[in-house]
Amino acid sequence: MTQQRSEETRNQIVSAAVDVFCRCGYDAASVAEICSLAGVSKGAFYHHFPSKKTLFLAIIQGWLREVDERLNALRDSDVPVSQALLQMTRAIETVFSDASGQLPMFLEFMVQASRDKTVWEATIAPYQAYQSRFAAMLEQGKTEGSIQETEDAQASAWVLIAFAVGVLLQGVVLPDTADWKTIAGRGMGMLVESMQRSKE
Amino acid sequence: MTQQRSEETRNQIVSAAVDVFCRCGYDAASVAEICSLAGVSKGAFYHHFPSKKTLFLAIIQGWLREVDERLNALRDSDVPVSQALLQMTRAIETVFSDASGQLPMFLEFMVQASRDKTVWEATIAPYQAYQSRFAAMLEQGKTEGSIQETEDAQASAWVLIAFAVGVLLQGVVLPDTADWKTIAGRGMGMLVESMQRSKE
DNA sequence: TAATAAAAACCGACCAGTCGGTCGGTATTT
DNA sequence: AAATACCGACCGACTGGTCGGTTTTTATTA
Known part of the structure; x- marks a missing residue:
C-alpha cells in the first residue's frame, strides 16, 4: 500500500x-x-x-526482533538441552561473522539503555525474555535428564547470558586479540559441562 | 612540594x-x-x-591502577589456584558494592576504547595484562595439580575475563533484575569446577 | 617579620563551530 | 488536484576551548 x-x-x-x-x-x-x-x-x-532517538529505537527493535527469530529457529529441535545450548554457541559464531560490522551497535544499545529510560524499556523487555527462555530450557533439561543441577535455573540462565554478553563485548573492543568464536564455544562448553554434573 | x-x-x-x-x-x-x-x-x-579527553584518560588510568593493586593484593597467598579464583570473585562483589555508583564508567571506558585510539591504547594494555596474569595463574594451577585441563590456558583466561566483564555490564544495565554478586560467584564456580576436571 | 616580586591558581565573558530540529517551498505520486 | 515525498536554508541552543585579567600562594629579599 x-x-x-x-x-x-x-x-x-x-x-x-x-x-x-x-x-x-x-x-x-x-x-x-x-x-x-x-x-x-x-x-x-x-x-x-520524528527524531534521531526514534530512528535509534527503530533500529534497536529491528535488531532484537531478528535475534529473537534466530533463537526461535534454533530451539524447536528435539535434541537434548545440553546439546541445544552448544548449538546456540554456534549461532553466536554466526553473529560474529555476518553482523561483525554492526557489532559496535550492540555496545551502543547497552550504553543508551543504561541512561535513557525510553531506550531501556525497549531494549530490556526482550532481553529478559531471552533469559526466561534459557531458564525454561534449563528446566526442561532437568526433567529430561541431560542437566543435573540442584540450584535455580534462573541464576544459571543469567550466567549463560552474562558470558555471552561478555564475549560479544570483548569481540567489539579487542577484535583481533583472540579468536572469540573459539572462546565462546569453549566457555559455553565449560558451563554446560558443569551443569551436566550434579553439585556434590 | x-x-x-x-x-x-x-x-x-x-x-x-x-x-x-x-x-x-x-x-x-x-x-x-x-x-x-x-x-x-x-x-x-x-x-x-588541557582537554576533556585528557581528564577522561586520567580517570581511566587511575581506575585501572586501582584494580591492578586489588588483584595484586589478592594473588600472593599460597592457597590453591582454584580457590584463589573463587576468592577473586569475592573481590568482584566488593567492586559491585563500593564502586557501584561509578560502575557505568566502566561501560563508558569500553565504548570510548572501541572508538578512540588514544583511549584504546591506555585501556587495553593493562587489560591484556589481566589476561596474562589469569593465564599464568591457570598454568600454575596445572603444575600444582588443582587444575586439570588439556587445552591452552590463554583461552581459558579469556573465558574467565569475558564472564567477569559480562556480569559487570549486566549489573550496569539491569542493576535490580538479579543478584549479580550471587551470579558472579555461581558462574565462576561453574567455570572453576569445569577446569578442575580433565576433559573426557 | 614585613614588604615585595614572581609564579601559580583561578575567574568568566567570549568565540567559532556544531548540533537537532523547523519550515516554506518544490517535485513526484496517486 | 490532493497528498505524499523531498529539499535545504535557517534557527536557537549548546559545545569545547581561549584569553586577558584578578586573586592567592610561594619565594626572595631586607
Missing part, C-alpha cells in the same frame, strides 16, 4: 544510520552525516523519523 | 567528572556541567587539564 521510492529512502537512512552509529556512537552521530551518507536531505530524514 | 588548594580543586574536578560521565556518558558530558558541579570555573578546569 505504500510508495516504493519512500521505502527505499527509508532503508537508505536506516542503513546509513547503522553505519554512523557504529563508527561514532549515538551522541556523536550527527543527523547531517547520516543524511549525507544516505544521499538524502534533512527534510527527508525528518519526514520519515 | 605542591599547593594544597590546587590539589583540592583538582580532586573536586575529577570526582565531579566521574559523576557526570557516569550519568551522561563522555560525549554528552559537558565541561561546563562538570565545572559547575565541582564549584569551579572553566579557567580552573583548563588550568588542570
Whole structure:
C-alpha cells in the first residue's frame, strides 16, 4: 500500500544510520552525516523519523526482533538441552561473522539503555525474555535428564547470558586479540559441562 | 612540594567528572556541567587539564591502577589456584558494592576504547595484562595439580575475563533484575569446577 | 617579620563551530 | 488536484576551548 521510492529512502537512512552509529556512537552521530551518507536531505530524514532517538529505537527493535527469530529457529529441535545450548554457541559464531560490522551497535544499545529510560524499556523487555527462555530450557533439561543441577535455573540462565554478553563485548573492543568464536564455544562448553554434573 | 588548594580543586574536578560521565556518558558530558558541579570555573578546569579527553584518560588510568593493586593484593597467598579464583570473585562483589555508583564508567571506558585510539591504547594494555596474569595463574594451577585441563590456558583466561566483564555490564544495565554478586560467584564456580576436571 | 616580586591558581565573558530540529517551498505520486 | 515525498536554508541552543585579567600562594629579599 505504500510508495516504493519512500521505502527505499527509508532503508537508505536506516542503513546509513547503522553505519554512523557504529563508527561514532549515538551522541556523536550527527543527523547531517547520516543524511549525507544516505544521499538524502534533512527534510527527508525528518519526514520519515520524528527524531534521531526514534530512528535509534527503530533500529534497536529491528535488531532484537531478528535475534529473537534466530533463537526461535534454533530451539524447536528435539535434541537434548545440553546439546541445544552448544548449538546456540554456534549461532553466536554466526553473529560474529555476518553482523561483525554492526557489532559496535550492540555496545551502543547497552550504553543508551543504561541512561535513557525510553531506550531501556525497549531494549530490556526482550532481553529478559531471552533469559526466561534459557531458564525454561534449563528446566526442561532437568526433567529430561541431560542437566543435573540442584540450584535455580534462573541464576544459571543469567550466567549463560552474562558470558555471552561478555564475549560479544570483548569481540567489539579487542577484535583481533583472540579468536572469540573459539572462546565462546569453549566457555559455553565449560558451563554446560558443569551443569551436566550434579553439585556434590 | 605542591599547593594544597590546587590539589583540592583538582580532586573536586575529577570526582565531579566521574559523576557526570557516569550519568551522561563522555560525549554528552559537558565541561561546563562538570565545572559547575565541582564549584569551579572553566579557567580552573583548563588550568588542570588541557582537554576533556585528557581528564577522561586520567580517570581511566587511575581506575585501572586501582584494580591492578586489588588483584595484586589478592594473588600472593599460597592457597590453591582454584580457590584463589573463587576468592577473586569475592573481590568482584566488593567492586559491585563500593564502586557501584561509578560502575557505568566502566561501560563508558569500553565504548570510548572501541572508538578512540588514544583511549584504546591506555585501556587495553593493562587489560591484556589481566589476561596474562589469569593465564599464568591457570598454568600454575596445572603444575600444582588443582587444575586439570588439556587445552591452552590463554583461552581459558579469556573465558574467565569475558564472564567477569559480562556480569559487570549486566549489573550496569539491569542493576535490580538479579543478584549479580550471587551470579558472579555461581558462574565462576561453574567455570572453576569445569577446569578442575580433565576433559573426557 | 614585613614588604615585595614572581609564579601559580583561578575567574568568566567570549568565540567559532556544531548540533537537532523547523519550515516554506518544490517535485513526484496517486 | 490532493497528498505524499523531498529539499535545504535557517534557527536557537549548546559545545569545547581561549584569553586577558584578578586573586592567592610561594619565594626572595631586607
